[in-house]
Amino acid sequence: MTAKRIVIVGGGAGGLALASKLGRKLGLSGEAEICLIDKSPVHIWKPKLHEVAVGVIDQSVEGLLYRDHGLKNGYRFLRGEINDCNPQKKCVYLSRVLNDEGEELLGEREVSYDYLVLAIGSVSNSFNTPGAEQHCIFLDSLESANLFHKKLLDELLLLDETNEKLSIGIVGAGATGVELAAELHHVLESVKEYGYLNIDKSHLEIHLVEAAQKILPALPDKVSARAQTVLDHIGVRLHIGVQVKEVVKEGFITPDNVLINCGLKVWAAGVKGPDALQRFTALPINKRNQVEVDACMRVKGHECIYAIGDCAMLIQESGKPVPPRAQAASQMAECLFQNLLNRMKGKAENPFEYRDYGSLVSLSRFSAVGNLMGNLRSRSLFIEGYVARMMYLSLYQRHLGSLYGWFSAAVFSLAQRLLKWQRPKLKLH
Numbered sequence: 001m002t003a004k005r006i007v008i009v010g011g012g013a014g015g016l017a018l019a020s021k022l023g024r025k026l027g028l029s030g031e032a033e034i035c036l037i038d039k040s041p042v043h044i045w046k047p048k049l050h051e052v053a054v055g056v057i058d059q060s061v062e063g064l065l066y067r068d069h070g071l072k073n074g075y076r077f078l079r080g081e082i083n084d085c086n087p088q089k090k091c092v093y094l095s096r097v098l099n100d101e102g103e104e105l106l107g108e109r110e111v112s113y114d115y116l117v118l119a120i121g122s123v124s125n126s127f128n129t130p131g132a133e134q135h136c137i138f139l140d141s142l143e144s145a146n147l148f149h150k151k152l153l154d155e156l157l158l159l160d161e162t163n164e165k166l167s168i169g170i171v172g173a174g175a176t177g178v179e180l181a182a183e184l185h186h187v188l189e190s191v192k193e194y195g196y197l198n199i200d201k202s203h204l205e206i207h208l209v210e211a212a213q214k215i216l217p218a219l220p221d222k223v224s225a226r227a228q229t230v231l232d233h234i235g236v237r238l239h240i241g242v243q244v245k246e247v248v249k250e251g252f253i254t255p256d257n258v259l260i261n262c263g264l265k266v267w268a269a270g271v272k273g274p275d276a277l278q279r280f281t282a283l284p285i286n287k288r289n290q291v292e293v294d295a296c297m298r299v300k301g302h303e304c305i306y307a308i309g310d311c312a313m314l315i316q317e318s319g320k321p322v323p324p325r326a327q328a329a330s331q332m333a334e335c336l337f338q339n340l341l342n343r344m345k346g347k348a349e350n351p352f353e354y355r356d357y358g359s360l361v362s363l364s365r366f367s368a369v370g371n372l373m374g375n376l377r378s379r380s381l382f383i384e385g386y387v388a389r390m391m392y393l394s395l396y397q398r399h400l401g402s403l404y405g406w407f408s409a410a411v412f413s414l415a416q417r418l419l420k421w422q423r424p425k426l427k428l429h
């Protein structure tokens, strides 16, 4: 009997964890062929994108190369962008790969599967706000984080020479917007140590604009209030209850036609599935470009196709959808790993149950705040400061554990720490 081929598209929080576990369990022994497809050659855990954007982490040091990781963990990596799938023929189609000059490196490709897992994440949702696509950076991919970083470096150069002010506007005070604002402040506070002698934090003006009535609208009031106190303290200008009507080159326009003046503009409000999913006419795709799945993460009407993470729409028993979060993506990967093993042994698959362990928001070196959900308690526990910061860091540690195994992850983290101790704390090139 030939080994089954499991194709996973998207090597993020969910897809890479799944490929690594399946690879080690079935791929290394040849019991199944595991193939991971991603449009990027490098993986950075998405909750760390704002750190790439401000230069706190360096992708060339912390990034995981799929090809090399796949070789050691029993899966084959294919670089490509999924375009469509054909459930009858059991194959996916990958777009052409172009070089920087726009010349074709690889033509369109077809990859066949026995089981397909879609894990292609999400992108920022501009809700069709005029000017948003044209003038804002959407912090939703490694490329966009690198683009922001490049623009930030250009601004620092100007600032050092001209002594003007740098005004940055962020739409959306969810975890991404809040964490980015705090991290930016920290960077401007530190650049003097790296030779930008004329710059200090007084040169930075950050505008954080939120349509809801509080920052971190999805989190308990106490967490929002504490984060707001920290942001107020470091001088972030909050515009709460303000829905951006239009984005122009000079900044954001509010419903009262007031211009919030800012040079560098980031859109971090709301998510939707990648636009590529609109082309998947054979699959049930909802209005937010997400794939509709049943309780066992199987795409509705398609027994051999699964979807996990942000790109999947799974309605829980409570009637609420599973939220687009890293902890949900990794829990789905864990459950699907077991289900695929069961399925290959002819056993039943288990429905996915989302466990909310709470949320933690990093406020750079200033602190972290969040709430923890216990096993037995229905109410959440507020935490902040050092304990919250350590718990926030442990989330990444858990992700590394699923990619490398616990021992290797601990060695990897130690090596990263030693490197950080040796190297500059900021990537300013």
Ligand SMILES: Cc1cc2nc3c(=O)[nH]c(=O)nc-3n(C[C@H](O)[C@H](O)[C@H](O)COP(=O)(O)OP(=O)(O)OC[C@H]3O[C@@H](n4cnc5c(N)ncnc54)[C@H](O)[C@@H]3O)c2cc1C
Pocket (backbone or CB within 6 Å): 009, 010, 011, 012, 013, 014, 015, 037, 038, 039, 040, 045, 046, 047, 048, 049, 050, 080, 081, 082, 083, 119, 120, 121, 122, 139, 140, 175, 176, 274, 276, 308, 309, 310, 311, 324, 325, 326, 327, 328, 329, 360, 361
């Ligand atoms: C700045 C930021 C901070 C965040 N902080 C937190 C946090 O603190 N806690 C939390 O729980 N969540 C957080 N999130 C949300 C979390 O990152 C996502 O919910 C999670 O990464 C989703 O995992 P995923 O596997 O579905 O997708 P992703 O991790 O986004 O991975 C998707 C992968 O698919 C690839 N891909 C996309 N399109 C294609 C295509 N057409 N073809 C091939 N490959 C493709 C991408 O390159 C990527 O590797 C944050 C998000 C951001 C942006």
